[in-house]
Amino acid sequence: MNLTDQLLAAISIYGLPVFFGVIVIAAVGVPLPVTLALVAAGSFVELGEMRLWEVIAVGSAAAILGDQLGFLIGRWGGRRLDAYIRKRKGGAERIERAHAFAERWGALGIFMTRWLVTPLGPWLNLTSGMTAYPWPRFFLWDALGEILWVILYVLLGKIFSGSVQALAEVLGNLAWVLVGIVAAALLVWWIKRSLQPGASVTRVA
Amino acid sequence: MKRLNWKQWTAIAALVLVVLGTSLLAVRTFRRAIYWRVHRDEVIRPWMSLPYVAHSYRVPPHVLYDALKIDHPPHDRRPIREIAKAQNRPVNDVIRNLDDAIARARQQSPNPSPPGRSP
Numbered sequence: 001m002n003l004t005d006q007l008l009a010a011i012s013i014y015g016l017p018v019f020f021g022v023i024v025i026a027a028v029g030v031p032l033p034v035t036l037a038l039v040a041a042g043s044f045v046e047l048g049e050m051r052l053w054e055v056i057a058v059g060s061a062a063a064i065l066g067d068q069l070g071f072l073i074g075r076w077g078g079r080r081l082d083a084y085i086r087k088r089k090g091g092a093e094r095i096e097r098a099h100a101f102a103e104r105w106g107a108l109g110i111f112m113t114r115w116l117v118t119p120l121g122p123w124l125n126l127t128s129g130m131t132a133y134p135w136p137r138f139f140l141w142d143a144l145g146e147i148l149w150v151i152l153y154v155l156l157g158k159i160f161s162g163s164v165q166a167l168a169e170v171l172g173n174l175a176w177v178l179v180g181i182v183a184a185a186l187l188v189w190w191i192k193r194s195l196q197p198g199a200s201v202t203r204v205a
Numbered sequence: 206m207k208r209l210n211w212k213q214w215t216a217i218a219a220l221v222l223v224v225l226g227t228s229l230l231a232v233r234t235f236r237r238a239i240y241w242r243v244h245r246d247e248v249i250r251p252w253m254s255l256p257y258v259a260h261s262y263r264v265p266p267h268v269l270y271d272a273l274k275i276d277h278p279p280h281d282r283r284p285i286r287e288i289a290k291a292q293n294r295p296v297n298d299v300i301r302n303l304d305d306a307i308a309r310a311r312q313q314s315p316n317p318s319p320p321g322r323s324p
Contacts, residue, residue, distance in 0.1 A: 004252070005286070008284075012282055013282070013284065040252075049256075162262075162263070163241060163247055173233065173234035173237070174234055180227025184223045188220065190216055
């Protein structure tokens, strides 16, 4: 039996406490089959083994809590990294640019990586903490995105309740396709910018 | 024409790789979704409960309980792994029994009931 089988069997037997734990740990950045856990929970709802509102409430709370932990880790590690980079030549200017970039795109990035480009979510938690993104704003966009994510995936699991493995595989692959599209768009943007006359290729914002 | 520096060449190479990788994954995902539409049955895994397998394969749950020689409880959410443990058998053995029972049930009643909540 692999890890996925063990986790889903544990969710099936012990229910919401294990479901909560799996989502918190995955939100911090540990690669667990969280898409499958959510759609399987949707199918358990359809089979009458779990209640819809409980799954949505517990899943959302777990995802939000895990993201706050990731943010805190980034904030804690970020202070040391910030101090180290500032000591280097041009470091302070780079830090300010990174902060300005987070300030400008942070809300959109946080919201979209909660429910659409999900593989980037744990990374954005860390970088939001590292760039000292305002915590109340992080919490607001994080909570909105995570609640949408949990509702969407659990309802899909409920609707396609007889095919959760196939559905989770398709959803997981789609999320990575979106990561690829975002990466390609960023590279095209950077290349175009670097080709403009007088552009500095090291600029990020 | 402006000469490209090594950073720009690296970015272009990365872009080509990302576009290729993403396209391959997108095609694979699309083909998987099409396959899933046609072949709805899931491979039976140890985490699944008997009500879930019955629901997924659109067979009455008693077919599966009978195949494993267990009384049909009101609501048995034990995964197949736990059933195999209780019967002191390898989990693959239990899954094979279930596959056979489903095949027999489908031969006897080729038109499965529509998917929905298991009785």
